[in-house]
Amino acid sequence: MMHWRTEPVPFRGHVVAAGLAAGLERGSLAELFNRTGMHAIHARDAEIFAEGARADAIYRVLTGAVRLTKLTSDGRRLIGAFYLPGDIFGIEADDRHDFAAEAIGETRLLAVRRSVVGADAEENTDLARDLWNHALSHLRQARGHMLLLGRKNAQERIAAFLMEMEERTEGAGRVELPMCRQDIADYLGLTIETVSRTMTHLERSGIIGLPSSRRVVLQDRPALDSLLEPLAA
Amino acid sequence: MMHWRTEPVPFRGHVVAAGLAAGLERGSLAELFNRTGMHAIHARDAEIFAEGARADAIYRVLTGAVRLTKLTSDGRRLIGAFYLPGDIFGIEADDRHDFAAEAIGETRLLAVRRSVVGADAEENTDLARDLWNHALSHLRQARGHMLLLGRKNAQERIAAFLMEMEERTEGAGRVELPMCRQDIADYLGLTIETVSRTMTHLERSGIIGLPSSRRVVLQDRPALDSLLEPLAA
DNA sequence: CGATTAATTGACAAAACTCAATACGAGTGG
DNA sequence: CCACTCGTATTGAGTTTTGTCAATTAATCG
Numbered sequence: 001m002m003h004w005r006t007e008p009v010p011f012r013g014h015v016v017a018a019g020l021a022a023g024l025e026r027g028s029l030a031e032l033f034n035r036t037g038m039h040a041i042h043a044r045d046a047e048i049f050a051e052g053a054r055a056d057a058i059y060r061v062l063t064g065a066v067r068l069t070k071l072t073s074d075g076r077r078l079i080g081a082f083y084l085p086g087d088i089f090g091i092e093a094d095d096r097h098d099f100a101a102e103a104i105g106e107t108r109l110l111a112v113r114r115s116v117v118g119a120d121a122e123e124n125t126d127l128a129r130d131l132w133n134h135a136l137s138h139l140r141q142a143r144g145h146m147l148l149l150g151r152k153n154a155q156e157r158i159a160a161f162l163m164e165m166e167e168r169t170e171g172a173g174r175v176e177l178p179m180c181r182q183d184i185a186d187y188l189g190l191t192i193e194t195v196s197r198t199m200t201h202l203e204r205s206g207i208i209g210l211p212s213s214r215r216v217v218l219q220d221r222p223a224l225d226s227l228l229e230p231l232a233a
Numbered sequence: 234m235m236h237w238r239t240e241p242v243p244f245r246g247h248v249v250a251a252g253l254a255a256g257l258e259r260g261s262l263a264e265l266f267n268r269t270g271m272h273a274i275h276a277r278d279a280e281i282f283a284e285g286a287r288a289d290a291i292y293r294v295l296t297g298a299v300r301l302t303k304l305t306s307d308g309r310r311l312i313g314a315f316y317l318p319g320d321i322f323g324i325e326a327d328d329r330h331d332f333a334a335e336a337i338g339e340t341r342l343l344a345v346r347r348s349v350v351g352a353d354a355e356e357n358t359d360l361a362r363d364l365w366n367h368a369l370s371h372l373r374q375a376r377g378h379m380l381l382l383g384r385k386n387a388q389e390r391i392a393a394f395l396m397e398m399e400e401r402t403e404g405a406g407r408v409e410l411p412m413c414r415q416d417i418a419d420y421l422g423l424t425i426e427t428v429s430r431t432m433t434h435l436e437r438s439g440i441i442g443l444p445s446s447r448r449v450v451l452q453d454r455p456a457l458d459s460l461l462e463p464l465a466a
Numbered sequence: 467c468g469a470t471t472a473a474t475t476g477a478c479a480a481a482a483c484t485c486a487a488t489a490c491g492a493g494t495g496g
Numbered sequence: 497c498c499a500c501t502c503g504t505a506t507t508g509a510g511t512t513t514t515g516t517c518a519a520t521t522a523a524t525c526g
Contacts, residue, residue, distance in 0.1 A: 074463035142375035149382035150422030151309045189383030230307035
Protein backbone atom coordinates (compact mmCIF):
# COMPACT_ATOMS: atom_id res chain seq x y z
CA MET A 1 0.00 0.00 0.00
CA MET A 2 1.28 3.34 -1.02
CA HIS A 3 0.01 6.85 -0.66
CA TRP A 4 0.92 9.78 -2.86
CA ARG A 5 0.86 13.39 -1.87
CA THR A 6 2.11 16.29 -3.93
CA GLU A 7 3.10 18.85 -1.38
CA PRO A 8 6.73 19.98 -1.51
CA VAL A 9 8.71 18.82 1.47
CA PRO A 10 11.57 20.82 2.98
CA PHE A 11 14.91 19.05 2.69
CA ARG A 12 15.92 18.10 6.19
CA GLY A 13 18.16 15.18 5.35
CA HIS A 14 21.78 14.92 4.34
CA VAL A 15 23.45 12.98 1.57
CA VAL A 16 25.29 10.16 3.25
CA ALA A 17 25.31 7.41 0.65
CA ALA A 18 28.91 7.99 -0.30
CA GLY A 19 30.02 10.74 1.95
CA LEU A 20 29.07 13.34 -0.59
CA ALA A 21 28.17 16.59 1.10
CA ALA A 22 25.78 18.12 -1.38
CA GLY A 23 25.27 21.81 -1.08
CA LEU A 24 21.80 23.14 -1.52
CA GLU A 25 22.00 25.28 -4.63
CA ARG A 26 19.15 26.59 -6.69
CA GLY A 27 18.48 24.20 -9.50
CA SER A 28 20.28 21.38 -7.78
CA LEU A 29 18.88 17.89 -7.42
CA ALA A 30 17.98 18.56 -3.80
CA GLU A 31 16.08 21.65 -4.85
CA LEU A 32 14.27 19.73 -7.58
CA PHE A 33 13.12 17.15 -5.03
CA ASN A 34 11.87 19.85 -2.72
CA ARG A 35 10.02 21.70 -5.45
CA THR A 36 8.50 18.88 -7.47
CA GLY A 37 8.91 15.70 -5.41
CA MET A 38 5.89 13.50 -4.89
CA HIS A 39 5.41 12.07 -1.46
CA ALA A 40 5.04 8.30 -1.14
CA ILE A 41 4.69 5.94 1.79
CA HIS A 42 5.62 2.29 1.49
CA ALA A 43 4.70 -0.34 4.01
CA ARG A 44 7.28 -2.73 5.42
CA ASP A 45 8.63 -5.05 2.69
CA ALA A 46 6.67 -3.25 -0.03
CA GLU A 47 8.31 -3.14 -3.44
CA ILE A 48 9.27 0.32 -4.63
CA PHE A 49 10.33 -0.90 -8.02
CA ALA A 50 10.88 -4.37 -9.42
CA GLU A 51 13.96 -5.83 -11.02
CA GLY A 52 13.56 -5.36 -14.73
CA ALA A 53 11.00 -2.59 -14.35
CA ARG A 54 11.36 0.50 -16.45
CA ALA A 55 13.26 3.15 -14.53
CA ASP A 56 10.98 6.15 -14.58
CA ALA A 57 11.64 7.97 -11.35
CA ILE A 58 14.38 8.73 -8.88
CA TYR A 59 13.85 8.78 -5.16
CA ARG A 60 14.99 10.34 -1.93
CA VAL A 61 14.46 8.62 1.40
CA LEU A 62 12.73 10.76 3.99
CA THR A 63 12.23 8.26 6.79
CA GLY A 64 12.76 4.53 7.10
CA ALA A 65 15.19 2.59 4.93
CA VAL A 66 15.39 0.87 1.57
CA ARG A 67 17.24 -2.19 0.32
CA LEU A 68 18.35 -2.84 -3.26
CA THR A 69 17.94 -6.53 -3.93
CA LYS A 70 18.56 -9.09 -6.58
CA LEU A 71 17.03 -12.52 -6.24
CA THR A 72 18.14 -15.66 -8.04
CA SER A 73 15.79 -18.41 -9.11
CA ASP A 74 17.12 -20.79 -6.46
CA GLY A 75 16.53 -18.37 -3.63
CA ARG A 76 19.89 -16.73 -3.15
CA ARG A 77 19.55 -13.03 -2.56
CA LEU A 78 22.08 -10.23 -2.73
CA ILE A 79 21.46 -6.81 -1.26
CA GLY A 80 23.48 -4.34 -3.28
CA ALA A 81 22.93 -1.32 -1.09
CA PHE A 82 20.95 0.15 1.77
CA TYR A 83 19.51 3.63 1.50
CA LEU A 84 18.87 5.71 4.60
CA PRO A 85 17.14 9.05 5.16
CA GLY A 86 18.68 11.68 2.90
CA ASP A 87 19.96 9.15 0.37
CA ILE A 88 19.00 9.33 -3.25
CA PHE A 89 18.53 6.22 -5.38
CA GLY A 90 17.10 5.04 -8.66
CA ILE A 91 19.58 7.04 -10.76
CA GLU A 92 21.54 3.87 -11.03
CA ALA A 93 19.83 2.51 -14.12
CA ASP A 94 19.64 3.76 -17.64
CA ASP A 95 16.47 2.15 -18.86
CA ARG A 96 15.57 -0.83 -16.72
CA HIS A 97 16.36 -1.47 -13.08
CA ASP A 98 18.75 -4.35 -12.64
CA PHE A 99 17.91 -4.56 -8.95
CA ALA A 100 14.59 -4.26 -7.14
CA ALA A 101 14.07 -1.78 -4.32
CA GLU A 102 12.06 -2.59 -1.22
CA ALA A 103 11.09 -0.68 1.88
CA ILE A 104 12.72 -2.23 4.95
CA GLY A 105 10.35 -0.79 7.50
CA GLU A 106 7.57 1.67 6.82
CA THR A 107 9.32 4.18 4.62
CA ARG A 108 8.51 7.63 3.31
CA LEU A 109 10.03 8.72 0.03
CA LEU A 110 10.09 11.64 -2.33
CA ALA A 111 9.93 10.71 -6.00
CA VAL A 112 10.67 12.75 -9.10
CA ARG A 113 9.80 11.52 -12.57
CA ARG A 114 12.73 10.95 -14.87
CA SER A 115 11.10 12.91 -17.65
CA VAL A 116 11.17 15.93 -15.35
CA VAL A 117 14.74 15.34 -14.23
CA GLY A 118 15.90 14.78 -17.78
CA ALA A 119 14.22 17.88 -19.12
CA ASP A 120 15.62 20.03 -16.35
CA ALA A 121 19.10 18.61 -16.66
CA GLU A 122 19.29 19.69 -20.29
CA GLU A 123 18.98 23.32 -19.21
CA ASN A 124 20.50 23.26 -15.81
CA THR A 125 24.20 22.63 -15.31
CA ASP A 126 24.01 22.33 -11.54
CA LEU A 127 21.43 19.60 -11.78
CA ALA A 128 23.37 17.73 -14.45
CA ARG A 129 26.46 17.86 -12.26
CA ASP A 130 24.52 16.64 -9.24
CA LEU A 131 23.20 13.69 -11.21
CA TRP A 132 26.67 12.87 -12.46
CA ASN A 133 28.15 13.02 -8.97
CA HIS A 134 25.45 10.82 -7.58
CA ALA A 135 25.95 8.23 -10.29
CA LEU A 136 29.67 8.18 -9.56
CA SER A 137 29.13 7.89 -5.84
CA HIS A 138 26.90 4.89 -6.48
CA LEU A 139 29.66 3.42 -8.59
CA ARG A 140 32.19 3.99 -5.84
CA GLN A 141 29.85 2.38 -3.34
CA ALA A 142 29.45 -0.64 -5.59
CA ARG A 143 33.21 -0.98 -6.04
CA GLY A 144 33.78 -0.68 -2.33
CA HIS A 145 31.22 -3.38 -1.77
CA MET A 146 32.98 -5.60 -4.33
CA LEU A 147 36.13 -5.42 -2.23
CA LEU A 148 34.16 -6.37 0.85
CA LEU A 149 32.50 -9.33 -0.85
CA GLY A 150 35.59 -10.53 -2.62
CA ARG A 151 38.38 -10.26 -0.13
CA LYS A 152 37.10 -9.98 3.43
CA ASN A 153 36.35 -12.60 6.03
CA ALA A 154 33.22 -12.61 8.13
CA GLN A 155 34.67 -10.54 10.97
CA GLU A 156 35.95 -7.90 8.62
CA ARG A 157 32.63 -7.72 6.81
CA ILE A 158 30.68 -7.27 10.01
CA ALA A 159 33.13 -4.70 11.34
CA ALA A 160 33.03 -2.76 8.08
CA PHE A 161 29.27 -2.91 8.04
CA LEU A 162 28.90 -1.61 11.56
CA MET A 163 31.35 1.21 10.97
CA GLU A 164 29.58 2.13 7.76
CA MET A 165 26.20 2.22 9.45
CA GLU A 166 27.54 4.26 12.33
CA GLU A 167 29.03 6.82 9.96
CA ARG A 168 25.93 7.09 7.86
CA THR A 169 23.64 7.59 10.82
CA GLU A 170 26.03 9.75 12.84
CA GLY A 171 25.19 7.56 15.72
CA ALA A 172 28.04 8.70 17.96
CA GLY A 173 29.13 5.20 18.79
CA ARG A 174 25.73 3.60 18.78
CA VAL A 175 23.85 2.19 15.81
CA GLU A 176 20.16 1.46 15.51
CA LEU A 177 19.93 -1.10 12.73
CA PRO A 178 16.82 -0.71 10.60
CA MET A 179 17.26 -4.11 8.96
CA CYS A 180 17.04 -7.69 10.16
CA ARG A 181 19.87 -10.21 10.32
CA GLN A 182 18.88 -11.80 7.05
CA ASP A 183 19.22 -8.46 5.30
CA ILE A 184 22.64 -7.98 6.81
CA ALA A 185 23.64 -11.47 5.75
CA ASP A 186 22.50 -10.85 2.18
CA TYR A 187 24.32 -7.54 2.11
CA LEU A 188 27.56 -9.10 3.31
CA GLY A 189 27.36 -12.32 1.33
CA LEU A 190 27.14 -14.46 4.48
CA THR A 191 24.52 -16.64 6.10
CA ILE A 192 22.36 -15.39 8.92
CA GLU A 193 24.06 -17.83 11.27
CA THR A 194 27.51 -16.52 10.47
CA VAL A 195 26.32 -12.96 11.02
CA SER A 196 24.84 -13.93 14.35
CA ARG A 197 27.88 -15.85 15.52
CA THR A 198 30.26 -13.11 14.46
CA MET A 199 28.20 -10.49 16.27
CA THR A 200 28.18 -12.45 19.50
CA HIS A 201 31.87 -13.11 19.10
CA LEU A 202 32.56 -9.39 18.79
CA GLU A 203 30.35 -8.84 21.80
CA ARG A 204 32.16 -11.43 23.91
CA SER A 205 35.47 -9.84 22.91
CA GLY A 206 34.15 -6.59 24.34
CA ILE A 207 34.47 -4.83 21.00
CA ILE A 208 30.78 -4.13 20.64
CA GLY A 209 27.78 -4.16 22.92
CA LEU A 210 24.43 -5.65 21.96
CA PRO A 211 21.74 -4.28 24.25
CA SER A 212 19.28 -5.74 21.76
CA SER A 213 19.66 -7.45 18.42
CA ARG A 214 18.91 -4.24 16.51
CA ARG A 215 21.00 -1.97 18.73
CA VAL A 216 24.79 -2.00 18.59
CA VAL A 217 27.26 -0.04 20.68
CA LEU A 218 30.73 0.40 19.26
CA GLN A 219 32.62 0.04 22.52
CA ASP A 220 36.16 -0.47 21.32
CA ARG A 221 36.59 1.59 18.19
CA PRO A 222 40.36 1.08 17.95
CA ALA A 223 39.81 -2.68 17.95
CA LEU A 224 37.23 -2.35 15.20
CA ASP A 225 39.57 -0.12 13.23
CA SER A 226 42.38 -2.61 13.57
CA LEU A 227 40.12 -5.31 12.17
CA LEU A 228 39.77 -3.21 9.04
CA GLU A 229 43.25 -1.78 8.94
CA PRO A 230 44.69 -4.33 6.52
CA LEU A 231 42.06 -3.31 4.03
CA ALA A 232 42.72 0.40 4.19
CA ALA A 233 44.70 0.71 0.97
CA MET B 234 39.11 -10.33 -31.67
CA MET B 235 39.70 -6.77 -32.76
CA HIS B 236 42.86 -4.93 -33.62
CA TRP B 237 43.48 -1.22 -33.97
CA ARG B 238 46.36 -0.32 -36.15
CA THR B 239 45.82 2.97 -37.92
CA GLU B 240 46.61 6.30 -36.32
CA PRO B 241 43.32 8.16 -36.80
CA VAL B 242 41.34 5.22 -35.64
CA PRO B 243 37.86 4.65 -36.97
CA PHE B 244 35.62 3.28 -34.28
CA ARG B 245 34.74 -0.16 -35.59
CA GLY B 246 34.42 -1.77 -32.21
CA HIS B 247 31.57 -2.02 -29.82
CA VAL B 248 31.33 -1.33 -26.13
CA VAL B 249 31.38 -4.72 -24.58
CA ALA B 250 32.11 -3.89 -20.96
CA ALA B 251 28.46 -4.09 -20.06
CA GLY B 252 26.71 -4.98 -23.23
CA LEU B 253 26.04 -1.40 -24.21
CA ALA B 254 25.65 -0.98 -27.94
CA ALA B 255 26.89 2.53 -28.55
CA GLY B 256 25.86 4.16 -31.76
CA LEU B 257 28.32 6.11 -33.78
CA GLU B 258 27.18 9.71 -33.88
CA ARG B 259 29.13 12.79 -34.70
CA GLY B 260 30.32 14.40 -31.52
CA SER B 261 30.06 11.17 -29.64
CA LEU B 262 32.70 9.89 -27.26
CA ALA B 263 33.98 7.49 -29.91
CA GLU B 264 34.38 10.36 -32.31
CA LEU B 265 36.19 12.43 -29.70
CA PHE B 266 38.67 9.60 -29.15
CA ASN B 267 39.29 9.27 -32.84
CA ARG B 268 39.76 12.99 -33.33
CA THR B 269 41.76 14.00 -30.29
CA GLY B 270 42.94 10.77 -28.65
CA MET B 271 46.62 10.48 -27.79
CA HIS B 272 48.29 7.20 -28.48
CA ALA B 273 50.07 5.46 -25.59
CA ILE B 274 51.84 2.14 -25.23
CA HIS B 275 52.25 0.46 -21.86
CA ALA B 276 54.56 -2.45 -21.22
CA ARG B 277 53.38 -5.57 -19.48
CA ASP B 278 52.40 -4.81 -15.84
CA ALA B 279 52.98 -1.10 -16.30
CA GLU B 280 50.75 1.18 -14.27
CA ILE B 281 48.39 3.35 -16.31
CA PHE B 282 47.16 5.24 -13.28
CA ALA B 283 47.62 4.68 -9.58
CA GLU B 284 45.01 4.24 -6.90
CA GLY B 285 44.43 7.66 -5.40
CA ALA B 286 45.86 9.48 -8.41
CA ARG B 287 43.99 12.45 -9.76
CA ALA B 288 41.70 11.34 -12.57
CA ASP B 289 42.67 13.49 -15.50
CA ALA B 290 42.09 11.37 -18.58
CA ILE B 291 39.82 8.71 -19.94
CA TYR B 292 41.04 5.82 -22.05
CA ARG B 293 40.07 3.42 -24.79
CA VAL B 294 41.88 0.12 -25.21
CA LEU B 295 43.28 -0.45 -28.68
CA THR B 296 45.21 -3.68 -28.20
CA GLY B 297 46.11 -5.75 -25.18
CA ALA B 298 44.15 -5.70 -21.96
CA VAL B 299 43.90 -3.72 -18.74
CA ARG B 300 43.06 -4.68 -15.17
CA LEU B 301 41.54 -2.41 -12.53
CA THR B 302 43.10 -3.32 -9.21
CA LYS B 303 42.90 -2.47 -5.57
CA LEU B 304 45.60 -3.70 -3.25
CA THR B 305 45.34 -3.98 0.51
CA SER B 306 48.25 -3.48 2.87
CA ASP B 307 48.41 -7.17 3.71
CA GLY B 308 48.68 -8.22 0.11
CA ARG B 309 45.13 -9.13 -0.81
CA ARG B 310 44.23 -7.86 -4.23
CA LEU B 311 40.90 -7.40 -5.95
CA ILE B 312 40.55 -6.89 -9.65
CA GLY B 313 37.42 -4.86 -10.21
CA ALA B 314 37.28 -5.16 -13.98
CA PHE B 315 39.13 -6.19 -17.09
CA TYR B 316 39.13 -3.93 -20.13
CA LEU B 317 39.57 -5.35 -23.61
CA PRO B 318 40.04 -3.76 -27.02
CA GLY B 319 37.22 -1.31 -27.68
CA ASP B 320 36.45 -0.77 -23.99
CA ILE B 321 36.55 2.66 -22.43
CA PHE B 322 37.64 3.22 -18.85
CA GLY B 323 38.72 5.93 -16.45
CA ILE B 324 35.33 7.68 -16.47
CA GLU B 325 34.62 5.83 -13.32
CA ALA B 326 36.07 8.38 -10.92
CA ASP B 327 35.05 11.88 -10.11
CA ASP B 328 38.28 13.33 -8.81
CA ARG B 329 40.59 10.56 -7.67
CA HIS B 330 40.83 6.99 -8.90
CA ASP B 331 39.78 4.52 -6.27
CA PHE B 332 41.39 1.69 -8.21
CA ALA B 333 44.67 1.51 -10.09
CA ALA B 334 44.83 0.46 -13.73
CA GLU B 335 47.60 -1.75 -15.11
CA ALA B 336 48.43 -3.14 -18.52
CA ILE B 337 48.15 -6.92 -18.50
CA GLY B 338 50.34 -7.54 -21.53
CA GLU B 339 51.82 -4.92 -23.76
CA THR B 340 48.88 -2.62 -24.31
CA ARG B 341 48.10 0.27 -26.62
CA LEU B 342 45.63 2.90 -25.52
CA LEU B 343 44.00 6.07 -26.71
CA ALA B 344 43.74 8.76 -24.05
CA VAL B 345 41.70 11.95 -23.93
CA ARG B 346 42.21 14.58 -21.24
CA ARG B 347 39.29 15.18 -18.96
CA SER B 348 39.51 18.90 -19.44
CA VAL B 349 38.82 18.31 -23.12
CA VAL B 350 36.01 15.87 -22.48
CA GLY B 351 34.44 18.13 -19.89
CA ALA B 352 34.58 21.20 -22.08
CA ASP B 353 33.08 19.37 -25.03
CA ALA B 354 30.39 17.75 -22.94
CA GLU B 355 29.09 21.16 -21.87
CA GLU B 356 28.29 21.98 -25.48
CA ASN B 357 27.60 18.61 -26.92
CA THR B 358 24.57 16.63 -25.88
CA ASP B 359 25.57 13.45 -27.66
CA LEU B 360 28.87 13.35 -25.85
CA ALA B 361 27.26 14.04 -22.49
CA ARG B 362 24.85 11.22 -23.08
CA ASP B 363 27.65 8.88 -24.09
CA LEU B 364 29.53 9.67 -20.91
CA TRP B 365 26.42 9.11 -18.87
CA ASN B 366 25.70 5.78 -20.52
CA HIS B 367 29.25 4.63 -20.00
CA ALA B 368 29.18 5.55 -16.34
CA LEU B 369 25.96 3.60 -15.91
CA SER B 370 27.31 0.60 -17.76
CA HIS B 371 30.30 0.59 -15.41
CA LEU B 372 27.88 0.71 -12.53
CA ARG B 373 25.93 -2.22 -13.92
CA GLN B 374 29.16 -4.14 -14.42
CA ALA B 375 30.16 -3.48 -10.81
CA ARG B 376 26.77 -4.58 -9.51
CA GLY B 377 26.91 -7.73 -11.61
CA HIS B 378 30.33 -8.44 -10.20
CA MET B 379 29.00 -7.96 -6.67
CA LEU B 380 26.49 -10.73 -7.29
CA LEU B 381 29.26 -12.97 -8.54
CA LEU B 382 31.48 -12.29 -5.54
CA GLY B 383 28.73 -12.44 -2.97
CA ARG B 384 26.61 -15.39 -3.94
CA LYS B 385 28.40 -17.74 -6.31
CA ASN B 386 30.55 -20.76 -5.68
CA ALA B 387 33.85 -21.38 -7.42
CA GLN B 388 32.36 -23.32 -10.35
CA GLU B 389 29.76 -20.68 -11.02
CA ARG B 390 32.36 -17.95 -10.88
CA ILE B 391 34.64 -19.68 -13.34
CA ALA B 392 31.75 -20.53 -15.65
CA ALA B 393 30.49 -16.95 -15.56
CA PHE B 394 33.97 -15.64 -16.17
CA LEU B 395 34.57 -17.87 -19.19
CA MET B 396 31.20 -17.02 -20.71
CA GLU B 397 31.83 -13.33 -20.13
CA MET B 398 35.22 -13.49 -21.79
CA GLU B 399 33.86 -15.45 -24.72
CA GLU B 400 31.09 -12.91 -25.28
CA ARG B 401 33.39 -9.96 -25.01
CA THR B 402 35.91 -11.35 -27.46
CA GLU B 403 33.38 -12.91 -29.86
CA GLY B 404 35.53 -15.96 -29.69
CA ALA B 405 32.97 -18.35 -31.21
CA GLY B 406 33.41 -20.95 -28.54
CA ARG B 407 37.08 -20.43 -27.90
CA VAL B 408 38.70 -17.93 -25.58
CA GLU B 409 42.24 -16.68 -25.57
CA LEU B 410 42.79 -15.41 -22.03
CA PRO B 411 45.04 -12.38 -21.89
CA MET B 412 45.53 -12.68 -18.14
CA CYS B 413 47.28 -15.16 -15.87
CA ARG B 414 45.61 -17.41 -13.31
CA GLN B 415 46.41 -15.05 -10.46
CA ASP B 416 44.56 -12.25 -12.23
CA ILE B 417 41.55 -14.50 -12.72
CA ALA B 418 41.68 -15.51 -9.07
CA ASP B 419 41.76 -11.89 -7.93
CA TYR B 420 38.92 -11.03 -10.26
CA LEU B 421 36.75 -13.85 -8.93
CA GLY B 422 37.69 -13.56 -5.28
CA LEU B 423 39.32 -16.99 -5.22
CA THR B 424 42.82 -18.35 -4.80
CA ILE B 425 44.90 -19.37 -7.75
CA GLU B 426 44.70 -23.00 -6.63
CA THR B 427 40.93 -23.00 -6.59
CA VAL B 428 40.85 -21.46 -10.05
CA SER B 429 43.23 -24.10 -11.32
CA ARG B 430 41.39 -27.00 -9.72
CA THR B 431 38.03 -25.78 -10.95
CA MET B 432 39.35 -25.40 -14.47
CA THR B 433 40.71 -28.92 -14.55
CA HIS B 434 37.50 -30.21 -13.03
CA LEU B 435 35.49 -28.56 -15.83
CA GLU B 436 37.92 -30.02 -18.31
CA ARG B 437 37.63 -33.53 -16.91
CA SER B 438 33.84 -33.18 -17.02
CA GLY B 439 34.17 -32.46 -20.71
CA ILE B 440 32.56 -29.06 -20.35
CA ILE B 441 35.61 -27.14 -21.48
CA GLY B 442 38.82 -27.97 -23.28
CA LEU B 443 42.20 -26.63 -22.22
CA PRO B 444 44.67 -26.96 -25.11
CA SER B 445 46.93 -24.68 -23.10
CA SER B 446 46.50 -22.78 -19.86
CA ARG B 447 45.63 -19.57 -21.67
CA ARG B 448 43.37 -21.13 -24.27
CA VAL B 449 39.91 -22.39 -23.39
CA VAL B 450 37.38 -24.11 -25.60
CA LEU B 451 33.76 -24.00 -24.50
CA GLN B 452 32.83 -27.50 -25.55
CA ASP B 453 29.54 -28.01 -23.77
CA ARG B 454 27.77 -24.68 -23.74
CA PRO B 455 24.47 -26.05 -22.41
CA ALA B 456 26.30 -27.48 -19.43
CA LEU B 457 27.97 -24.15 -18.80
CA ASP B 458 24.65 -22.38 -19.10
CA SER B 459 23.05 -24.75 -16.66
CA LEU B 460 25.79 -23.97 -14.15
CA LEU B 461 24.72 -20.35 -14.31
CA GLU B 462 21.02 -20.86 -14.73
CA PRO B 463 20.07 -20.52 -11.06
CA LEU B 464 21.60 -17.06 -11.13
CA ALA B 465 19.69 -15.81 -14.12
CA ALA B 466 17.13 -13.75 -12.22
C1' DC C 467 -0.59 -14.85 27.60
C1' DG C 468 -0.12 -17.64 23.58
C1' DA C 469 1.27 -17.45 18.83
C1' DT C 470 4.43 -16.19 15.46
C1' DT C 471 8.57 -14.46 13.74
C1' DA C 472 13.45 -13.35 14.46
C1' DA C 473 17.79 -14.46 16.47
C1' DT C 474 21.04 -17.37 18.65
C1' DT C 475 23.52 -21.57 19.52
C1' DG C 476 25.29 -26.28 18.63
C1' DA C 477 27.01 -30.27 15.98
C1' DC C 478 28.48 -31.59 11.72
C1' DA C 479 29.57 -31.21 6.60
C1' DA C 480 31.36 -28.96 2.74
C1' DA C 481 33.83 -25.62 0.26
C1' DA C 482 37.68 -23.08 -0.17
C1' DC C 483 42.31 -21.90 1.67
C1' DT C 484 47.18 -22.89 2.97
C1' DC C 485 51.40 -24.95 2.47
C1' DA C 486 54.25 -27.86 -0.11
C1' DA C 487 55.61 -30.47 -3.97
C1' DT C 488 55.62 -31.28 -8.73
C1' DA C 489 54.91 -30.36 -13.67
C1' DC C 490 54.81 -27.43 -17.58
C1' DG C 491 56.51 -23.96 -21.09
C1' DA C 492 59.01 -20.37 -22.92
C1' DG C 493 63.41 -18.59 -23.34
C1' DT C 494 68.69 -19.07 -22.94
C1' DG C 495 73.13 -20.72 -23.38
C1' DG C 496 76.16 -24.65 -23.99
C1' DC D 497 69.38 -29.91 -30.14
C1' DC D 498 69.52 -30.52 -25.47
C1' DA D 499 69.87 -29.22 -20.71
C1' DC D 500 68.89 -25.55 -17.52
C1' DT D 501 66.33 -21.97 -15.55
C1' DC D 502 62.61 -19.18 -14.22
C1' DG D 503 58.04 -18.01 -13.96
C1' DT D 504 53.53 -20.05 -14.13
C1' DA D 505 50.27 -23.64 -13.46
C1' DT D 506 48.75 -27.89 -11.52
C1' DT D 507 48.16 -31.32 -8.01
C1' DG D 508 48.08 -33.23 -3.27
C1' DA D 509 47.34 -33.37 1.86
C1' DG D 510 45.64 -31.29 5.69
C1' DT D 511 43.44 -27.21 7.99
C1' DT D 512 40.22 -23.42 8.49
C1' DT D 513 36.25 -20.99 7.60
C1' DT D 514 31.83 -20.79 6.50
C1' DG D 515 27.59 -23.16 5.38
C1' DT D 516 23.84 -26.53 6.63
C1' DC D 517 20.49 -28.54 9.45
C1' DA D 518 18.26 -28.72 13.72
C1' DA D 519 17.10 -27.17 18.19
C1' DT D 520 16.53 -23.48 21.43
C1' DT D 521 15.88 -18.88 23.09
C1' DA D 522 14.29 -14.07 22.59
C1' DA D 523 11.27 -10.57 20.83
C1' DT D 524 6.91 -8.90 18.94
C1' DC D 525 2.16 -8.56 18.41
C1' DG D 526 -2.49 -9.41 18.87
